[in-house]
Amino acid sequence: MKTVTLWCQAGKHEWERQSQRGRRPLNCPEHSVEADTTGASVEKIKGNLDALEKARAVKVQRAQEREAENIANRERIANEAREKVPVVQAQFDEARQAEQKAFTKWDKIKPGSLKYEAAQEAWEAAANKTDRILTRLMSLTTVARTAA
Numbered sequence: 001m002k003t004v005t006l007w008c009q010a011g012k013h014e015w016e017r018q019s020q021r022g023r024r025p026l027n028c029p030e031h032s033v034e035a036d037t038t039g040a041s042v043e044k045i046k047g048n049l050d051a052l053e054k055a056r057a058v059k060v061q062r063a064q065e066r067e068a069e070n071i072a073n074r075e076r077i078a079n080e081a082r083e084k085v086p087v088v089q090a091q092f093d094e095a096r097q098a099e100q101k102a103f104t105k106w107d108k109i110k111p112g113s114l115k116y117e118a119a120q121e122a123w124e125a126a127a128n129k130t131d132r133i134l135t136r137l138m139s140l141t142t143v144a145r146t147a148a
């Protein structure tokens with residue numbers, strides 16, 4: 001039997017089939033959709049594309065909303081930090097003064113006594129407190145500087 005070379009529109013390639021009567025198909029069997037001839041599948045594909053497009057638009061909108069939320073959150077956190085900085089700064093000043101006092105007290109006591117040990121512990125505790133507050137103050141200051 002004679003074969004003819006046809007063009008497959010869907011697959012964009014040549015293909016061959018045995019010569020036969022009737023309308024030439026638009027697509028090869030591999031790429032043909034049975035309902036193409038009725039146009040139903042075209043509608044279906046368009047519907048699917050519309051649905052995809054809508055889903056994509058929703059996705060983009062959600063991403064924008066999330067981004068706006070993130071920006072608002074960062075600003076809120078930065079604002080909170082800015083409000084806290086002076087409070088923690090005051091706590092730090094207080095802790096540093098307490099530490100200085102504890103050190104002076106310990107420094108006046110003769111080594112080797114029970115009082116000396118206790119005063120040293122008190123000074124170390126005061127120094128640790130100052131360090132903790134300083135760490136907090138530094139991180140708050142960093143956060144406060146992040147947003148505009």
Ligand SMILES: [Zn+2]
Pocket residue numbers: 008010011012013015027028029030031032
């Ligand atoms: Zn094809």
